[in-house]
Structure formats: C-alpha cells, structure tokens
Amino acid sequence: MSTVIEQPVEARLVAAAPRMPNIPATLRYDRRDPFAVRMTFPAPATLEGVEVCWTFSRELLAAGLQGPEGHGDVRVRPYGYDRTVLEFHAPEGTAIVHVRSGEIRRFLEAAGDLVPVGLEHLQLDLDHDLAELMRDAC
Template sequence: MITVIEQAVQARLIATAPKVETVPVTLCYDRADPFAVRMAFPALATLEGVEVSWTFARELLSSGIRQPSGTGDVRVRPYDGDRTTIEFHAAEGVAIVLMVTGELQRFLDRAAVVVPLGLEHHYLDMDHSLAELMRGSC
C-alpha cells in the first residue's frame, strides 16, 4: 500500500531574490503526517543556495485553490481559473509562486487516496508522537 505521494510540478516565481523564473518543485504527502503537505524548492531557487522545504496544512492547500486561505507564513489563493498563488512569508522576505491549479488538484486527489480528507485522525500514531515529545525529558 502506498503511504507517501511525491509529485514534481513547475512553479513560476513571482517575487524572489534569485533571478529564476520557473523552478521544479516537489510536493510530498506522507501518511505518517496526515494533516500536512511538504513543498520542497531546489537550491537554485533559494537565497541560501540549499533546498528549502515548507510544511503546511493539506487543508490550507485544498481550500486555497478555491478561495483565499491562510493568514500566517503560508497563504494560498486562486489567481485565475487555471493557476493558484502560494505566498511564503519568512524573516528574509516573501516568495510568491504561481502554480497550475490542475497539478495541485491532482496531487491532492492522489493524497486523498492515501488518507481520505476528514479521516486524518485515524492515521495518527499517538503513542509514537507522545514518545517523541517526551524523549529526553526524563
């Protein structure tokens, strides 16, 4: 049974320091962390010159392709009928990427096969999470 979904997509950088217009981005969903998605940017697209990953709620991505969503470090909103804007806010500045909504929806559909929306809580390993939280406290 598949427990991890990865999908390569193209993102168009709208506002960022490096002079790169389009970069390959990797979307990742792991059943071990059922509420989250991870978006990894290659080194060539970052100020530090190293791969940077952002982890945020799967529901934020899902709702953001239909309506403006998010008020924190990650904000997602429809741009036009075919594209979605994702904003990443950090101390160093803001990066805005434009992605094809169909690719994001395809990724979300694949993730929903691994863990259906609304059933994420059934896939949490509370014993493991509690052990990780308590590790080193005794």
C-alpha cells in the first residue's frame, strides 16, 4: 500500500489586479508525517522563481472548510459556494489562493482512508525518533 497521496489542485491566485490567474498546485499527505499536509506551488507560479512548499496540519485544512481557522503563517476559511481560501503569510508578503472545496474534501477523504483521523499517532515510531535525537546529542 502506498504511503503517500498526491493530488493536483487548481488554485486561483488572488492579486491586486481584477484578473485571478489559475496556478497548478499539489496537495501531499505522507503517512510517515501523519499530522501534516503539504501544498506545493511550482517555480513559475512564485515570485522567487523556485518551488515553494508550505506545511500545515491536516486538522487545520479540514476545519477551515467549515469556518475560519488558523492564527499563524497559514490560515484557511470557506469562501462562497464551493471555494476555500488559503492564506500563506511570510516575511516577504502574503499569498492568497482559492481552491475548490470539493478538491480539498476528496484529498482529505483519501488521506483519511490512508490514516484515519484520530489514529495518526499509530504511524509514529517514537522510540526510533528519540534514539535519533539522543544520537545527535552525543
């Protein structure tokens, strides 16, 4: 069984101009990091011209479908009939994208099939991780 789910999504970048260009993005879930979701934007879609990856909690993404969530670098909220807004805050500025809520729901359903919500801790190998930390401390 695969340990990773990757789903391409179409994001609409909200900019100062009235035109909202579509940009490809990828949502990624890896059972080896069971609490996290990654959203990656390709180099041509970023100001820096390099691929940008944001990591945030699966719980934040799911909760943001229902109402405004997040107080830090990533914030999620519903918008209109079938859109979800994701805000990415960095020292360089803020990027705001719209993604179809249905695409996010399908992604979260696939992630839930891989690792059910509430059972993420079963994917962690805490003994191994602690041994790695201790090895690096010596």
